[in-house]
Amino acid sequence: MSNVIWTPQPKQAIFMARGEDEALYGGAAGGGKSDALVAEALRQVHIPHYKGILFRKTYPELLELVDKSHLLYPRAVKGAVYNDSKHTWTFPRGAKVRFGAMQRPKDRFKYQGHAYDFVGFDELTHFDKKEYEYMVSRNRANGPGTRCYIRSTANPGGVGHGWVKDRFITPAPPMTTMWERAEVRMPDGSTEKRWRSRIFVPSTVFDNPALLQNDPNYLANLASMPEAEREALLYGNWDSYAGQYFSEWRNDPAHYIDRKWTHVIEPFDIPKEWRIIRSYDFGSAKPFSCGWYAYDAHSDVMYRIAELYGCTGEPNVGVKWPPEQQFAEIARVEREHPYLKGKKILGIADPSIWDTSRGVSIAETATKQGIYFTPGENSRIPGWMQVHNRLMFDDEGEARLYFFNTCRHAIRTIPALVHSETFVEDLDTSGEDHIADELRYCCCAHWTKAIVRNSAKRELADDPLDMLKRPRYY
Numbered sequence: 001m002s003n004v005i006w007t008p009q010p011k012q013a014i015f016m017a018r019g020e021d022e023a024l025y026g027g028a029a030g031g032g033k034s035d036a037l038v039a040e041a042l043r044q045v046h047i048p049h050y051k052g053i054l055f056r057k058t059y060p061e062l063l064e065l066v067d068k069s070h071l072l073y074p075r076a077v078k079g080a081v082y083n084d085s086k087h088t089w090t091f092p093r094g095a096k097v098r099f100g101a102m103q104r105p106k107d108r109f110k111y112q113g114h115a116y117d118f119v120g121f122d123e124l125t126h127f128d129k130k131e132y133e134y135m136v137s138r139n140r141a142n143g144p145g146t147r148c149y150i151r152s153t154a155n156p157g158g159v160g161h162g163w164v165k166d167r168f169i170t171p172a173p174p175m176t177t178m179w180e181r182a183e184v185r186m187p188d189g190s191t192e193k194r195w196r197s198r199i200f201v202p203s204t205v206f207d208n209p210a211l212l213q214n215d216p217n218y219l220a221n222l223a224s225m226p227e228a229e230r231e232a233l234l235y236g237n238w239d240s241y242a243g244q245y246f247s248e249w250r251n252d253p254a255h256y257i258d259r260k261w262t263h264v265i266e267p268f269d270i271p272k273e274w275r276i277i278r279s280y281d282f283g284s285a286k287p288f289s290c291g292w293y294a295y296d297a298h299s300d301v302m303y304r305i306a307e308l309y310g311c312t313g314e315p316n317v318g319v320k321w322p323p324e325q326q327f328a329e330i331a332r333v334e335r336e337h338p339y340l341k342g343k344k345i346l347g348i349a350d351p352s353i354w355d356t357s358r359g360v361s362i363a364e365t366a367t368k369q370g371i372y373f374t375p376g377e378n379s380r381i382p383g384w385m386q387v388h389n390r391l392m393f394d395d396e397g398e399a400r401l402y403f404f405n406t407c408r409h410a411i412r413t414i415p416a417l418v419h420s421e422t423f424v425e426d427l428d429t430s431g432e433d434h435i436a437d438e439l440r441y442c443c444c445a446h447w448t449k450a451i452v453r454n455s456a457k458r459e460l461a462d463d464p465l466d467m468l469k470r471p472r473y474y
Helices: 010-017 033-040 059-076 105-111 129-138 161-169 209-214 218-223 227-233 323-336 362-367 380-391 408-416 434-444
Strands: 022-026 051-056 081-083 088-090 096-101 118-121 149-154 178-185 191-202 275-281 289-296 301-309 345-349 401-404
Touching (some): 010 022, 010 033, 022 033, 022 161, 033 059, 033 118, 051 059, 059 081, 105 129, 161 408, 275 323, 289 434, 301 323, 301 434, 323 362, 380 434, 408 434
Parallel strands (some): 022 149, 275 345
Antiparallel strands (some): 275 289
């Protein structure tokens, strides 16, 4: 009779064997993510002072993890006892595994002063970056002999999609260890370097043969979902997910040259007759954004060719440059950039920069640096429709808005924006929307109609009643 209680599937085993400080597992539905996370929390329960914690965003969502733990923990460790009021398992030698939630960002402070050798996040994209980073600070040893690390699972989409993608997906290919350097100032004034590692371990439903065997229809369920959800949940596409505001967005390196079915392309020399537009959105504590666009009036196609983004390197945190410094840098870029120097540049900006209620307007400050703007159209919903219209592909896979692959901040932020929960026609303004705003001003200055694609003929595998061939009367 076998004593084996649970065996990880091959991809789960790869995830659980990683030695990095942080690891993200998944990227699509059905990969066995939650099972692996619940099992991983058991690794050090033989150490009396070990403490682990597993998070979901809310307590109702947490019940799934608790149920999984009840199926595994008492069988894996005889004598393990669960306290329902404290959401905590206690093991015979004294180790503990707790379940927690952070429904609101301020809830993270409930864990102030706590220490956890192991921290696990299930569905990490449901969490705010500040919540995750706060628990990084709680990831410390409770005594000798324990290993301190963080493990997370996620699908594309959710309020945290952008920062999770920035942290685990964008910097390196899957299964590549990423190293982040931190400098620590010591009490004697010296500086020492420390390093943290992280990795993304991809997994899809195809890596979970047990699920496919138990529920053969699950694959069909995922395949029948709308395109955005299907791309995210079945194939783990981080550029397509439910709730994505610009669902048209595609970034396919295989087509950077031919520019088919992708919005990101290789740079090229700009023809002299094309119009150059500078579009600007002011920011200080939040990033400012200045984007330069080349517009081909003959084909009605716009290209984002360069950008200056006032971000510290941490998403949505501004460099706090005063307006004078921002416009001095914009002027320098236009003098030196090969696509811009010597060109006549038309400027468009948010009308609010002409506000004089607090003294000299931002627009007047710009003119002192030789940077001139005209007020942009600031109607949000019509403006977003213009962006959508330009992002649409025609039947040949060609769009009317492209981004040079050197515009990394636009490529990072545009696909990460989500719909507002209170006004679904608008995007969520708590996201990193500064580039999108100045893109909207530019698109509104070059109005275009939506593309009407030829509908593909639907074919049914079986039409025994010849319903498709019969005339219809209304």
